[in-house]
Structures are given as C-alpha cells and as structure tokens.
Amino acid sequence: MNADVTELETIERLKCRIAELELQAVHAAEVEDALRQSQERYELAMRGPNEGLWDWDPNTKELYLSARLLSILGQAEQTIRTTSFEWLKRVHPDDIAVYEAEVTAHLKGRSDHFQCEYRVRDQQGGWRWVLARGLALRDGEGRATRMVGSIGDITDLKRREESLRDAHDALRRAHGELELRVAERTAELVAAKEQAEIANRAKSDFLANMSHELRTPLNAIIGFSDLMLSEAFGPLGSPRYRDYLGDIATSGGHLLAVINDILDLAKVEAGQFELRVQPVDVADTIAAVVRLQAGRAEEAAVTITTDVATAMPRLLADPVRLKQMLLNLISNALKFTPAGGQVTVGLDLCQGSEFLRLTVADTGIGMDAEGLTKAMQPFGQIDTSLTRRHGGTGLGLPLTKSFVELHGGCMQMDSTPGEGTVVTLRFPKRCLVP
Numbered sequence: 001m002n003a004d005v006t007e008l009e010t011i012e013r014l015k016c017r018i019a020e021l022e023l024q025a026v027h028a029a030e031v032e033d034a035l036r037q038s039q040e041r042y043e044l045a046m047r048g049p050n051e052g053l054w055d056w057d058p059n060t061k062e063l064y065l066s067a068r069l070l071s072i073l074g075q076a077e078q079t080i081r082t083t084s085f086e087w088l089k090r091v092h093p094d095d096i097a098v099y100e101a102e103v104t105a106h107l108k109g110r111s112d113h114f115q116c117e118y119r120v121r122d123q124q125g126g127w128r129w130v131l132a133r134g135l136a137l138r139d140g141e142g143r144a145t146r147m148v149g150s151i152g153d154i155t156d157l158k159r160r161e162e163s164l165r166d167a168h169d170a171l172r173r174a175h176g177e178l179e180l181r182v183a184e185r186t187a188e189l190v191a192a193k194e195q196a197e198i199a200n201r202a203k204s205d206f207l208a209n210m211s212h213e214l215r216t217p218l219n220a221i222i223g224f225s226d227l228m229l230s231e232a233f234g235p236l237g238s239p240r241y242r243d244y245l246g247d248i249a250t251s252g253g254h255l256l257a258v259i260n261d262i263l264d265l266a267k268v269e270a271g272q273f274e275l276r277v278q279p280v281d282v283a284d285t286i287a288a289v290v291r292l293q294a295g296r297a298e299e300a301a302v303t304i305t306t307d308v309a310t311a312m313p314r315l316l317a318d319p320v321r322l323k324q325m326l327l328n329l330i331s332n333a334l335k336f337t338p339a340g341g342q343v344t345v346g347l348d349l350c351q352g353s354e355f356l357r358l359t360v361a362d363t364g365i366g367m368d369a370e371g372l373t374k375a376m377q378p379f380g381q382i383d384t385s386l387t388r389r390h391g392g393t394g395l396g397l398p399l400t401k402s403f404v405e406l407h408g409g410c411m412q413m414d415s416t417p418g419e420g421t422v423v424t425l426r427f428p429k430r431c432l433v434p
C-alpha cells in the first residue's frame, strides 16, 4: 500500500516536471524567436544608414567587425575577428591621437559615450572618413569589460564639407580682394578728384587773373576810343579816323563780352558762381530785351512778338542773368532766322502751375539732332553761312543752360531743320513769388 502511494507520487512529480519542461521549451522557442526578430531588426536598422558594427574586448583587445563594416572598407569578407592593434594600423597617422584619446576617455568613464571622426585606409589603399560611435559595458566596479558600437561612412559628407569650406575660403578671399580693389579704386578716385579740383581751381584762378589783366587794357581801349569819338579834346582830322575808332570801340566791346562769358562759364564749372536773386517781373524783362533787339530784328526783317499770359507771378531770379539768358536766346533766334521770319517770346505757367515756362520760338533754319548736341557744348557752333555771317563764340547756350539750372530749372531745345527752333526754360514753383 505504502509502496503504491510513493510510486504514484513519483509519477505525479514526473508529470509535473515534464509539464514544466514543456512550458520552458515553449518559452525558449519564443525567446529565440524574439531574439531572431530583434537581430533582423537591428541589421535592417544598420543597413539603412549604411553603418557597420564592431565589438571590442578592452582586456584581450579582440575586435569583431561586421560584414557591413567591412563592405564600407571595400572588403568582401563576411565578418572578421582581429585586434585593436591591427585596426589602429589602418587609422590615418594624423587621426591616431584623437582616436585614442576618445577611446581612453570613454573607457575611463570621462565621456557618456565614445564618438570620433577619423580616417581609415580602405582595401584600395585610399582614405575613407568614418564616424565611430560606441558604448562600454562595465562590471560592478565600473571597469569596461566590452565596448560595442557602429561605424558609418561619412566620406561624401566630409568632401562636401571640404568643398563648402573651400568655396567659403574662395568667397572670403574674393571678398577681401574686392574690398581691397574698392579701397584702391576709391583712393585713386579721391586722388583724381583732388587733382581735378586743384586743376579746376588753378583754371579758375588763371581765368580770373587773365580776364582782369585783359579787362584793364580793354577798358582803356573802349574808354579812350569812345572819348576820341566824342572829339572832346579837339577834332579827329581825317573822317577815316572816325571809322577806325568806331571799329576799335566795337571790337573792344565784343572782346569784353566774350571775356565775361568765359569767366562766367569757368565760375559755373568750378561751382563758384553765385546768383543774386530777387523777385523779378519776367514780362518786364522780356519787354526790355525785345526793345533792345528791335533794331537787329528790323535789320534782319524778322518780326518779334510776345505772348505773355495774364496775372503771372513774379520769379525769384538773378535779374542780370535772366536778362542775359533772354538776350542770348532772342539774339540766336534773330541770327538764325532768314528775312520774313517770325520770333515769338512766350511766358506762361505749365504742368498745373508747377513751372513757369519761358519760350523763344523761331521760324528759322533749325538744327538736326547732331547740331542740337553740338550747340550745347561750349564753343560749339554749327558751321553754316548764317553763323559765319553773324559771328559769336558759341558760349551763349551752355551759359543759358547753366544759369537756368543754377535757378533749379531746366532747358529744353526742340528743333527741325528748315522749320525752326523752340527753346524752353522751365523754372520750378519754389522760385515763384505769389
């Protein structure tokens, strides 16, 4: 009876043990499956970013390199068991120090993880940049017993970085050169400007002195020829002397006018010309100049008419220069209009009263585009028989333009050969006195 009981108990225990073992076998299969899946997942993960795996024993120096790591280096092997001494032989001499420093720092626990960028010789003998990362496993006393990590090929990245750096350097150099060039050019320009200013001042001084020197004897010539013409101290004797004296006085007057024009233009160009502005009744000035030119107009058989708008505001202008501008434009119109022609002097407000407009129009010989450009240059004269007949120095138009611009206005010339010319002077609103 007792023996039966013991046997039954043993059988029961054995059954339980078998059941336990079966359960453990199922569990082991599950664990194995999970491990395989995890390994597959890891390999997939490593393949994505093209990274290889290494596993190192710091004590024995044994080093395991995965197939993917070896493929990065151009080797066909599946895996390799080597040593860290062998591996170090492949590291670029310039990178060994930093590589060893990073490994030691992590082994000694001075860094959370190992990370280092360095160059490794590949199978073809070339250098490949890699990024190595790893983590040490430690025993109870904190000593590293194993270090596992990955290696990724960053050669392309490094090359891109390098070319970017080169491009940056080139850009910086180009920038530096450009700045240097700009500085040099600026210095040259400043020097040239100073030279030009010195030359200009010298020219103005020369002209001022010259015109003074010329004016003094000219005043004597004009003054004494006038005096002699008046026969204040006795008769001239021969009537020919009267004619000659007349010529002397006229030529002297003409010379003086030319000298004054040259001096004015030199002053304008040197920026030394100063206007003496005051409110001027432009209609009065027009009437005065037309009166002055009446004799010439009659001689040329050209009619002058004026067309002045009513209730014109006064103009803040230099009256002498305004008269000079009008005189030149009207005398030009008379000079270059054949007999029977017409000259019209107009005055009105234009562009919604933004400008005061002064026009001198003629029905004369006109100018083509080339002539217009030439006429605006100092001493520029268009070679026609009429020009020759009437003389002049070619300073009137450039002076007129400079004067109107000194007033803040502008000059416009429209002309058609054979039909006539219109010269327009515009003075801005701020020059008007209500």
Ligand SMILES: Nc1ncnc2c1ncn2[C@@H]1O[C@H](COP(=O)(O)OP(=O)(O)OP(=O)(O)O)[C@@H](O)[C@H]1O
Pocket: 328, 332, 333, 336, 362, 364, 365, 366, 367, 374, 375, 376, 380, 381, 382, 383, 387, 391, 392, 393, 394, 395, 396, 397, 398, 421
């Ligand atoms: N109304 C015009 N019609 C045709 N040609 C003109 C007219 N006004 C000027 N010109 C041309 O432009 C040239 C330059 O004119 P500008 O008034 O500058 O000098 P000028 O009259 O020759 O001499 P200056 O005015 O110094 O006595 C003239 O010689 C002439 O050829």
Ligand SMILES: [Mg+2]
Pocket: 328, 329, 331, 332, 392, 395, 396, 397
């Ligand atoms: Mg003129």
